[in-house]
Amino acid sequence: MSARVVHNVGYDLKLALPLAGFFLIFFITPLILLIFISLHADPELKRFGFDQFRKFLIDPYSLKVLGQTLVIGAETTVLCLLLGYPLAWLFVRSPGWLRSVLILVILLPLLTSVVVRTFAWIVILGRLGIVNSALMTLGVINTPLRLLYSEGGLVFALAQVHMPLMVLPLITALSRLDPNLADASAALGAGAWRTFLRITMPLTLAGIIAGCLLTYCMSLTAFITQTLVGGGQMLLMPGYIYQQVAATQDWPFAAAISVIFLVAVLAAVTVFNLLGRLAQGVEHG
């Protein structure tokens, strides 16, 4: 019976073949080629060897760039969670008309060009920007602070650019939550904070992890925001790759940095996925 149904209405897996072929030629082959190039010892591509990877792994500067990228991604993710969770919480408690307004506010940054969003931060954090003007008017400072090209400025800009990716999965998780559970917790005498920290947050852990995965990976790879707000002194991995290609034309080294960066991002994805599995165990167990 079921075989007949599948035969009648199901679509053949073969329909996926054109896209699979497209990916094989223009996605997988280039990535394999990238790995192949990275395994060359010299820019003329004459000698094979792991020299480029060794060069990266013993160079304190390269390791600092990698470390800084991973740390700034983590800081951005924490800030997104700290501000995004309350917004998602507010969203699911809002009446319908307010929800339509809120979803517009959350989605607009997601769809606005990244250059435009980053440009706004140049205006906000610049020497004559809002923050400096406000602080000087209030008499807190006499000379403008250097906010642009600072780590703090970059983390705030990255958090704003990627906030929707944190808030959307949290909204999904929070709206699936059974309100009876919080009521039951309150009826059993738990305070509001205890209920929030021990019932609401743990039960939305899968959404938290999904949001963290997206914001973390996206802030690691946010080339435009990193270069415009972080500037030259705050070189991160994507900028490092671009610099090697544009300035020094050292293809094997650029390819090796790309491979190391790909592996780092894949490792992060794997960790988050493992955490996600554990979280589902918590929710169902």
Place this chain on the structure above:
Amino acid sequence: MRRRADFGAVSLHLTLGVLAAACLVLLILPTVVVIMVSFTSGFSLRFPPPGYSLRWYVGLVDAWQLQFAALNSLKVAAWTTFLSVVLGVAAALGIARSRQLSANVLDSLFMSPLILPGLAFGLAALIFFSVIGWPVSLLTLVIGHTIVCVPFVVRTTIAALAQLDPALAESSASLGASRWYTFRRVTLPLIGSGILAGAFLAFMSSFDNIPVSLFLRSAGTDMLPIRMWQDLESLLDVRIAAVSGVMIVATLGLMIIMERIAGLSRRLR
């Protein structure tokens, strides 16, 4: 006891409320700032602007470099969307209902460009095209963009198919409709808005792409976001604020239309 519980609830709601408000300010502020600065009468990105005028919008009329780049970006985004919809919808139909392992593997493969660093793929694509001897052109840009934009179409189409009641297609088939007829008259109308939402996301994402374009464009195929990025890095040109203003209004308009006809926000969660 009752009093303490109330205090807890009030302080929790106050904390969450304040943080949510801070988040809303963070989300809205940049858009408002860009719009205000774009109407400045001055020559710098000073905020608040010393006065207001339309001069920078008027200046866009003969900013031929920006117009040329915008036209290229539109062309690439249109072709990318077309290719993404054709390949993506077919692939989504193929893997949506399949429980085979290969369908799962393909699904992960098609989604991977969303997470992997676009810059690394851009570099890989540039190396690939130079090895096979294709000069960078609008074609290489469209191919590169399709790889990073097709996941949106695949995802929204699979989600729309998952909500589709299989009984509908079954009844159509048992009434003697051919498979193609059933697809055209039953399935497609029901998943159409899902495909449309995916096409919209693919278009916006292509129009905004920098990491892939950075490696696959040439002087003859300048792209708008890259031109803006380079102008911002070298000179803080106020015209970029005017371009940004135009883009924000266009995005907002398209978003509201898409929300009406395709239920965009439901499909992003």
